Amino acid sequence: MTVQVEVKDRIGIVRLNRPERLNAINMEMVHDLVREFNRLKGEVKAVIITGNGKAFSAGADVKEMLGMSLEDVVREGHMPLWDAMRGFRKPIIAALNGVTAGGGLELAMACDVIIAAESARLGQPEINLGIIPGAGGTQRLTRTIGKYRAMDLVLTGRLISAWDGYRMGLVDKVVPDEALMREALRLAREIGERSGFAVELGKEAVNKALDTTLQQGLDLERRNFYVSLMSEDGKEGMKAFLEKRKPQFKS
Numbered sequence: 001m002t003v004q005v006e007v008k009d010r011i012g013i014v015r016l017n018r019p020e021r022l023n024a025i026n027m028e029m030v031h032d033l034v035r036e037f038n039r040l041k042g043e044v045k046a047v048i049i050t051g052n053g054k055a056f057s058a059g060a061d062v063k064e065m066l067g068m069s070l071e072d073v074v075r076e077g078h079m080p081l082w083d084a085m086r087g088f089r090k091p092i093i094a095a096l097n098g099v100t101a102g103g104g105l106e107l108a109m110a111c112d113v114i115i116a117a118e119s120a121r122l123g124q125p126e127i128n129l130g131i132i133p134g135a136g137g138t139q140r141l142t143r144t145i146g147k148y149r150a151m152d153l154v155l156t157g158r159l160i161s162a163w164d165g166y167r168m169g170l171v172d173k174v175v176p177d178e179a180l181m182r183e184a185l186r187l188a189r190e191i192g193e194r195s196g197f198a199v200e201l202g203k204e205a206v207n208k209a210l211d212t213t214l215q216q217g218l219d220l221e222r223r224n225f226y227v228s229l230m231s232e233d234g235k236e237g238m239k240a241f242l243e244k245r246k247p248q249f250k251s
């Protein structure tokens, strides 16, 4: 299996599992990830995705990609993975345990939180292969770190340290290597204690900020706010605050 999955206390842990290829993403892994995300969506409160071995992922499998025709890439390609992640309503935490390059960084940027081990290295090295990023590496990256820093990474292909990623706002938190999964699990559990419905609405609204105008984003935020306000969990959370007790969320 190119992916190993376990569920612990309603937290899904997805491990990319082609360590001998630095977890390069091939079509088999795309299908495995799509299947697992579909399976996990009704089961968990949050998902952590990380890599087995010394890399998170070194990107799309270059050998496989070279063998694909234009028709294969357009018709099959990795689109089902990005679609499955976009439709996944629960938060996904990327725990970067090592090299996170090309499609690997694009995979991380399709997640909702990025935590990195101190030894992780990040970048978009596609230019070294004579190609450019194709799954968010010019778009999500630019919206996250700004045009000039994105140009530097996309046009040179150099890998940066986890701390440089942190300074650029690409990484939310850097932790010692041995603390990576502990921190990812701690965060997933903390989120998991909140109302699952409110978490979904909050995730949707924050993500909207990246792909819409300010006014459209504000409209969606307001709609989601009203929905949360009228939800069972919203009423329970506000009542519990006033009654000075812990809320009992249903979702």
Ligand SMILES: C/C=C/C(=O)SCCNC(=O)CCNC(=O)[C@H](O)C(C)(C)COP(=O)(O)OP(=O)(O)OC[C@H]1O[C@@H](n2cnc3c(N)ncnc32)[C@H](O)[C@@H]1OP(=O)(O)O
Binding pocket: 020, 021, 022, 024, 058, 059, 060, 061, 062, 063, 099, 101, 102, 103, 104, 125, 126, 129, 133, 134, 135
């Ligand atoms: C839409 C998305 C597009 C894309 O993602 S395009 C791909 C973008 N990614 C890259 O260009 C990264 C390619 N990989 C590298 O440049 C290097 O790796 C690293 C700098 C990331 C790490 O270097 P080091 O630590 O020296 O490891 P190693 O010996 O190069 O890799 C171990 C084995 O893993 C294979 N491998 C690494 N990355 C990929 C890949 N992306 N696709 C297929 N295989 C890969 C290698 O070839 C090698 O294999 P063997 O032991 O047989 O020589």
